Amino acid sequence: MRRGDAKGLTRTIIERFAEGGVRWQTGEVVIVSPDRLLIHDAYLTDIESCLLTVGGRPRYPEKVVIAFDHAVPPSTVVQANSLVKGLSFVRDQGFPYSYPFEGICHQVMAERGHFVPASLVVATDSHIVSAGAFGTLGIAISPVEAVEVMVTGKTWLTIPELVEIEITGELPGGVSAKDLSLLLLRLVGGETATGKAVELWGSAVEDMGVDGRLTFCTMMAESGCFSALMFPNRAVWEFLQGRLDDSTLEVVKQDFLKLLGSRAESPPDLRVDCSSLGPQVAAPFGPTNVHDVSELEGERITQGFIGSCAGGRYEDLAIAAQVLRGKRIPPNARLIVNPASREVAIRALRSGVFEILYEAGAIILNPGCGLCGGFHQGLVADGDVMISTQTRNFKGRSGSSSARIFLASAATVAASVLEGVICDPRRFLEP
Amino acid sequence: MIIEGRVWRFGDNITTDAIIPAHRKQEHRDMVAMARFLFEEMRPGLTSEISPGDLVVAGVNFGCGSSREAAAAILKAAGVGGILAKSFGRIFFRNAVNVGLAVLALDTDGIAEGARLRVDFRTGKVQVLGTGEERWGKPLPRFLLEVAEAGGLLTYLKVHGDYRLSG
Numbered sequence: 249m250r251r252g253d254a255k256g257l258t259r260t261i262i263e264r265f266a267e268g269g270v271r272w273q274t275g276e277v278v279i280v281s282p283d284r285l286l287i288h289d290a291y292l293t294d295i296e297s298c299l300l301t302v303g304g305r306p307r308y309p310e311k312v313v314i315a316f317d318h319a320v321p322p323s324t325v326v327q328a329n330s331l332v333k334g335l336s337f338v339r340d341q342g343f344p345y346s347y348p349f350e351g352i353c354h355q356v357m358a359e360r361g362h363f364v365p366a367s368l369v370v371a372t373d374s375h376i377v378s379a380g381a382f383g384t385l386g387i388a389i390s391p392v393e394a395v396e397v398m399v400t401g402k403t404w405l406t407i408p409e410l411v412e413i414e415i416t417g418e419l420p421g422g423v424s425a426k427d428l429s430l431l432l433l434r435l436v437g438g439e440t441a442t443g444k445a446v447e448l449w450g451s452a453v454e455d456m457g458v459d460g461r462l463t464f465c466t467m468m469a470e471s472g473c474f475s476a477l478m479f480p481n482r483a484v485w486e487f488l489q490g491r492l493d494d495s496t497l498e499v500v501k502q503d504f505l506k507l508l509g510s511r512a513e514s515p516p517d518l519r520v521d522c523s524s525l526g527p528q529v530a531a532p533f534g535p536t537n538v539h540d541v542s543e544l545e546g547e548r549i550t551q552g553f554i555g556s557c558a559g560g561r562y563e564d565l566a567i568a569a570q571v572l573r574g575k576r577i578p579p580n581a582r583l584i585v586n587p588a589s590r591e592v593a594i595r596a597l598r599s600g601v602f603e604i605l606y607e608a609g610a611i612i613l614n615p616g617c618g619l620c621g622g623f624h625q626g627l628v629a630d631g632d633v634m635i636s637t638q639t640r641n642f643k644g645r646s647g648s649s650s651a652r653i654f655l656a657s658a659a660t661v662a663a664s665v666l667e668g669v670i671c672d673p674r675r676f677l678e679p
Numbered sequence: 680m681i682i683e684g685r686v687w688r689f690g691d692n693i694t695t696d697a698i699i700p701a702h703r704k705q706e707h708r709d710m711v712a713m714a715r716f717l718f719e720e721m722r723p724g725l726t727s728e729i730s731p732g733d734l735v736v737a738g739v740n741f742g743c744g745s746s747r748e749a750a751a752a753i754l755k756a757a758g759v760g761g762i763l764a765k766s767f768g769r770i771f772f773r774n775a776v777n778v779g780l781a782v783l784a785l786d787t788d789g790i791a792e793g794a795r796l797r798v799d800f801r802t803g804k805v806q807v808l809g810t811g812e813e814r815w816g817k818p819l820p821r822f823l824l825e826v827a828e829a830g831g832l833l834t835y836l837k838v839h840g841d842y843r844l845s846g
Contacts, residue, residue, distance in 0.1 A: 268844070277822045279842045294748070302833060374746040374770055390748045390774045392832050402842060404822065442740065443769045472743060472769055622701055642696050642744055 256410040257477050258445035260507055261385045265368045267402070276407045282387075284362050285311055285398065286371035288353045290318040290621070291391045292334040295372070298392060304399035306341055312398060313345040313362055314338055315353035317616045323624035351589025351615035354378045354557045358462060359591050361491040365480045365504045370394075370403060375557050375639060377469040380448075380476040381461030382484055383504065387475060408445040408474040411436075414516040415452040417523035422674035424567070425460030426559060426637065426657040428452065429467035430528035434538035435518065442472035452522050453478050458487045459563035466558045466639060470535040480504060527672055529635070530655035533643045541660060544670045551634040552665035553646075554658050555586030555613075556620045559637020562592050562601075564658035569601040571662035571676040572608040583610040583665045584626040586618035619646045628653070635664045680781055680800040680828050682760040683808070684733035687725065688792035693737055694744035695771060697721055704749045710756040713749070717757045725757075732760035734798065736790050739764070742771025751775040761798060763787055763805065763816065776823050779831035785816025800824060 265280040287295055292314070299306075306312060316335075322328040338346045347356045354375055357363050365383035369376060372394045379386025393403050413436075419428060446468055456464065461478060468476035488497055527541040554560065554568050565587060577583050585605055587593040593615050596602045605612060611626070619626035620638040627647030628634050634646065634653045641653035654670065663673035703716045717726045735741075735754065741764035742750060751774035754762070761781035775782050781800040790796070795808040803818035818824065822844050829835035836842070 267842075275820065277820045277844060279844060291748075298833070302837075372746070388746050388770050388773075390746070390751075390770070390777050392748065392777045393773070396832055396836060400836070400841065404842060406820065406823075439739070442766065443772075472740065474769060640744070642694055644696065644700060644702075 256412070256445065256447055257383070257479070257507060258385060258410065258447065258475060259407065261366055261368055262405060262407070264366070274407055274409050277404050278407065279402050280368060280405055281402050282370045282397065283311065283364065283367040284313055284357075284369040285394055286313045286315070286353055286357060286362075286369060286373065286376060287394055288314070288318055288373060289316040289320065289331065289334055290623075291372045291394070292337065293330055294391045295394055296333070296337050298395040299398065302395055302399060306343070306398040308398070308401050309341060309343045310345070311401070312343050313353075313357060314343055314347065315350065315356050316348040317352045318621055319623040320349055320616050321614065327624070349590070349614070349616070351587070351592065352557045352560065352617055354462065354466065355561070355588040355592070358382065358458070359491065359589060361488065364492065365484070365500055366507055370397060374469045375466045377473065377476050378462050378466040378557060380465040380468070380478055381458065383477060383480040385475055385477065408443060411441050411444045411446050411473075411518070412516040413446060413448050413518045413520065415448065415450040415520045415522055417452055417521040418455065419452060419522050420525065422659060422677045423525050423527060424563075424657045424659065425456055425464045426467070427525060427528045428522055429464040429558075430530055430538045430655065431520070431522070431525060433467060433470055433530070433536045434528070435520065436471050437536050440471070441468070443474055446471070446473045446476040448476065448478045449516065454481050456481070457483045457563065459561040463558045463561065467535070470639060527657060527660045527674070529660065529670060530641060532641055532652045532654065535640055535655055541656070541670065541672050544654070545672065547654070547670040548633055549635050549664050549669060550581060550632045551628060552581065552583040552661045553619060553626065553634060553636035553638060554583070554661055555588070555618045556636075556638040557588065557617075558639045559658050560586050560588035560592065562595050564637060565592070565596045565601050565605070566599070567659045567677075568662040569604040571659055571673055572610070572666065573604050575608055575666060577609040577665055578668055581665050581668055583608075583662070584619060585610050585612045587615050589615045622646050635661050635670060637661055680824065681797065682732055682734065682781065682800070683797045684760050684795070685730065686734055686736045686790060686792060686794045686796060687729065688790070689721075689735065689737040689741070691738035692740045692743055695742055695747045695750035695768070696744055698742065698750040699747070699753050701745070701747070704747060710749070710752050713753055714756040717753050729758045731758040733758065734796055735759050735762045736787050737762070737764040738787060739766045741767050742775070743768035746770040746774070748774045748778070751778045751780055755780045761800060763790070763798065776819070776827050777832040779827055779829065779834070781827045783816040783818065785814055800827070
């Protein structure tokens with residue numbers, strides 16, 4: 249069998265949700281009924297007016313998850329009106345899974361048990377690829393398709409080619425899943441994984457905690473891939489304890505064990521060892537423009553951001569606190585922090601992480617997407633140079649189009665803001 | 680679906696932000712009103728020069744970056760009849776088909792700005808008018824062609840009532 253046409257976990261999951269017989273040819277169109285549809289406030293107005301045009305009512309409101317994360321709290325009257333309209337739409341349609349102000353949609357999906365191993369979810373957001381952390385197939389769709397999923401319960405997919413990546417070794421101290429994901433983007437670039445189903449294996453993947461996995465899979469979206477999947481590990485099953493009821497969890501585990509045999513037998517397309525990896529930084533203006541931090545050290549920084557679906561998790565806030573403990577951010581720099589969810593924020597509050605960050609002078613904002621998408625609060629000015637844990641650094645993404653954005657791990661961001669220049673965070677992390 | 684029109688030529692890795700910046704999407708709701716901001720940074724004023732049915736021709740990864748649906752919708756609203764590129768951003772590709780914009784993947788090297796093409800999206804045949812040159816692209820699967828031809832997913836489903844895969 250040709251390598252790219254190997255069945256793999258991705259196609260096995262698609263098969264579970266596809267209508268009719270499937271012939272497994274790459275490029276073939278199949279109709280699927282996903283378990284969940286995720287939508288958020290950035291598209292709610294469009295979806296609402298589209299639903300009105302179609303004249304249908306959502307047939308499966310219990311399949312829909314709605315998060316308000318991109319423009320909350322609102323910064324303009326347009327955003328405020330949009331929010332209020334969106335909240336009443338949700339109420340009128342009777343959607344049971346609505347999470348206003350709980351945090352970033354993908355983090356909330358994980359926390360509330362909507363990322364179930366071997367299930368299929370679709371979303372009006374490219375970073376739904378993050379679902380792969382749980383062995384859940386997450387596919388991005390357009391708002392028009394979201395309306396059709398609400399009304400018909402179905403959408404179309406084309407069968408993708410498979411790319412297998414094996415990551416071996418152990419991440420060195422001070423180097424995180426975020427750095428590893430940036431390395432992967434450097435290696436697969438804009439072409440290798442475009443439109444393809446990525447499957448990730450190896451000891452480094454097996455060892456990754458839930459926070460790291462979610463961040464890693466989120467960043468894989470920047471390769472243009474169809475999806476990214478990891479086999480659930482012990483950390484995932486532990487995380488799901490209490491978030492899925494016990495009987496469901498047991499069934500899901502058993503179902504997943506049966507899928508073990510679907511791993512393709514041939515050697516991986518790419519093998520990477522991460523044992524000597526150093527911190528990585530993506531330079532303007534693309535997330536695949538990745539360099540070792542040593543190549544960019546000394547670059548002046550005016551703002552740092554710790555947040556987004558690729559860097560606002562507890563692990564990220566905690567390591568930033570490690571770097572900043574007992575220190576003070578210099579007056580010429582700003583550090584903005586948006587925890588990925590209310591749950592993350594409560595944990596950071598109780599563990600003392602927030603106290604350390606506040607003492608250091610960080611500006612701590614609400615759970616949500618924050619400045620990443622350029623909607624509100626903390627936008628960059630003309631000539632600003634920001635180092636950020638966000639997902640993308642296209643020109644003009646988070647404010648002024650003359651600002652430059654570098655992407656890095658939370659540790660690198662904290663250290664760089666402290667020093668006023670891009671720097672290796674490891675000297676701040678000595679035990 | 681056969682389209683004949685003038686080529687508006689672009690390079691590689693054209694992002695959805697280049698097609699229409701995020702802030703324009705926030706400022707305006709109406710696609711027709713927004714259409715004049717198409718390629719605002721790269722080729723300002725382009726929309727006023729486009730004749731209905733003209734073709735956008737590009738290199739690799741056309742429509743990469745953010746998943747914003749407005750990028751596909753605005754191309755359609757501006758009168759673009761179809762897009763030819765070496766490859767497409769995955770979500771842009773979905774958005775294009777779903778709003779009724781025909782797309783075709785083929786080697787676009789040598790297809791120049793200002794050339795006139797006749798494109799049969801069903802067969803993938805591309806003729807450069809006035810030269811006798813012929814190229815072949817990889818046509819969309821039948822179902823997706825039907826969605827694009829119907830004018831997009833909403834119209835398709837209104838007409839057919841359900842997703843109909845042939846064969």
